[in-house]
Amino acid sequence: xxxxxxxxxxxxxxxxxxxxxxxxxxxxxxxxxxxxxxxxxxxxxxxxxxxxxxxxxxxxxxxxxxxxxxxxxxxxxxxxxxxxxxxxxxxxxxxxxxxxxxxxxxxxxxx
Amino acid sequence: xxxxxxxxxxxxxxxxxxxxxxxxxxxxxxxxxxxxxxxxxxxxxxxxxxxxxxxxxxxxxxxxxxxxxxxxxxxxxxxxxxxxxxxxxxxxxxxxxxxxxxxxxxxxxxxx
Numbered sequence: 001x002x003x004x005x006x007x008x009x010x011x012x013x014x015x016x017x018x019x020x021x022x023x024x025x026x027x028x029x030x031x032x033x034x035x036x037x038x039x040x041x042x043x044x045x046x047x048x049x050x051x052x053x054x055x056x057x058x059x060x061x062x063x064x065x066x067x068x069x070x071x072x073x074x075x076x077x078x079x080x081x082x083x084x085x086x087x088x089x090x091x092x093x094x095x096x097x098x099x100x101x102x103x104x105x106x107x108x109x110x111x
Numbered sequence: 112x113x114x115x116x117x118x119x120x121x122x123x124x125x126x127x128x129x130x131x132x133x134x135x136x137x138x139x140x141x142x143x144x145x146x147x148x149x150x151x152x153x154x155x156x157x158x159x160x161x162x163x164x165x166x167x168x169x170x171x172x173x174x175x176x177x178x179x180x181x182x183x184x185x186x187x188x189x190x191x192x193x194x195x196x197x198x199x200x201x202x203x204x205x206x207x208x209x210x211x212x213x214x215x216x217x218x219x220x221x222x223x
Binding site: 034 | 144146151152153154155156159167169170201203209211212213214215216217
């Protein structure tokens with residue numbers, strides 16, 4: 001099956017700085033890579049996603065990059081704000097709609 | 112437009128009992144997936160159903176089963192509960208396989 005590794009497990013940044021979270025996956029059949037934000041006690045919410053035919057996607061302060069050859073993808077958050085503080089999960093999805101999630105990154109934005 | 116709903120929100124059971132969790136997808140969504148999320152971990156895939164058929168199964172024992180109804184709602188059943196089954200159970204719906212999944216609020220199960 002798929003194995004998704006996510007780093008770092010915790011990340012603290014100053015407000016206004018950038019945050020980068022990286023994930024690697026093992027199954028070359030994975031072709032959809034969503035990122036979810038989960039605030040304490042709440043459900044995961046999709047923040048951005050990318051498919052394997054695209055190398056980069058941006059939505060305002062959030063961007064995702066994908067390197068299929070190296071089997072890794074990254075989440076970039078620029079101009080971080082305190083409300084960005086949450087746990088972020090990456091996922092790799094293979095044919096059959098099986099979502100494999102990383103172990104999460106707890107992001108703290110310090111005002 | 113209502114999002115994904117799950118019931119109950121919280122549940123306490125004892126070892127050996129059986130539990131049924133329910134999920135109603137977003138209107139128009141035909142695919143439902145179930146996940147187990149242990150505290151501090153990412154969601155673990157349990158099942159995925161599409162058009163009332165099982166489309167995927169994660170690495171969970173046969174004590175876990177699920178089904179999808181004609182109205183696309185779904186049930187997750189867990190038999191012979193173990194302490195280790197204590198977790199947040201999340202349901203997610205999507206229009207179709209490989210489309211964006213939207214999560215419900217989850218059912219928090221505690222097994223004593």
